[in-house]
Amino acid sequence: TGSTRPQRLLRAVQKNATQGDPQSVINAIDHFCRHKEWAMNVGDEKGSILDSVVSEVNPSTALELGTYCGYSTVRIARLLPPGSQLITLEFNPAYAAVAKQVIGWAGLQDKVQLVEGPSGDLIPQMKDLFGVQSFDFVFLDHWKDRYLPDAKLLEECSLLRKGSVLLADNVICPGTPEYLEYIRNSPRYESRYFKSHLEYTKVEDGLEKSVFLG
Numbered sequence: 001t002g003s004t005r006p007q008r009l010l011r012a013v014q015k016n017a018t019q020g021d022p023q024s025v026i027n028a029i030d031h032f033c034r035h036k037e038w039a040m041n042v043g044d045e046k047g048s049i050l051d052s053v054v055s056e057v058n059p060s061t062a063l064e065l066g067t068y069c070g071y072s073t074v075r076i077a078r079l080l081p082p083g084s085q086l087i088t089l090e091f092n093p094a095y096a097a098v099a100k101q102v103i104g105w106a107g108l109q110d111k112v113q114l115v116e117g118p119s120g121d122l123i124p125q126m127k128d129l130f131g132v133q134s135f136d137f138v139f140l141d142h143w144k145d146r147y148l149p150d151a152k153l154l155e156e157c158s159l160l161r162k163g164s165v166l167l168a169d170n171v172i173c174p175g176t177p178e179y180l181e182y183i184r185n186s187p188r189y190e191s192r193y194f195k196s197h198l199e200y201t202k203v204e205d206g207l208e209k210s211v212f213l214g
């Protein structure tokens, strides 16, 4: 029983990144995925777009669906103003265990609540569990066929307010056709596509930014 890819990614962080330095953690993961083993992190090119949207929104409360190894968790949390919180949901315990250590290595554990469990069950509990009124920013990067049901669930649970921003990864590759169809045609959202590439490749992919209009 050898190691898993997330465990090898974590080892690369512990070997090459400086504790308490989020940028060095990001660089170590990007280097590992570009030169050693590809992994489904949002990556550096789409990550720069993620950074610019997070900086523009400057969220007090942010939500991430699908933590995986914590790469985008670190990218988002490093930009959050003091006193703000990022809640990230992950239902695979092995991935959650790796992500917790990546987030800790970056020194961002105080800004992040990593919750283990399925988004469908946890989203309705956000108000009770964390006293969240609404999310200023949501990053969708979990199973692609769950983007639409979870966006609708956030609406139904009144967890979006006028101006809340949803940012969805992989809307081209692997693709999220039902989500795109809904969000681009709904009068309740204003959407914009940011063309980019699939992490660490030349394949086209992109992010869809959608502002909830209330």
Ligand SMILES: CNc1ncnc2c1ncn2[C@@H]1O[C@H](/C=C/CNC(=O)c2cc(-c3ccc(F)cc3)cc(O)c2O)[C@@H](O)[C@H]1O
Residues within 6 Å of the ligand: 040, 041, 042, 065, 066, 067, 068, 069, 089, 090, 091, 092, 095, 117, 118, 119, 120, 141, 142, 143, 144, 146, 169, 170, 173, 174, 198, 199
């Ligand atoms: C459904 N509710 C859920 N609640 C909580 N966590 C959930 C979850 N669904 C999935 N997850 C977790 O999110 C993560 C899943 C991410 C799915 N992402 C992808 O499939 C993906 C896939 C690719 C990809 C692209 C091209 C290719 F050839 C191969 C892969 C690229 C990406 O950027 C991706 O994000 C895992 O950590 C999983 O355990």
Ligand SMILES: [Mg+2]
Residues within 6 Å of the ligand: 040, 041, 042, 141, 169, 170
């Ligand atoms: Mg992705």
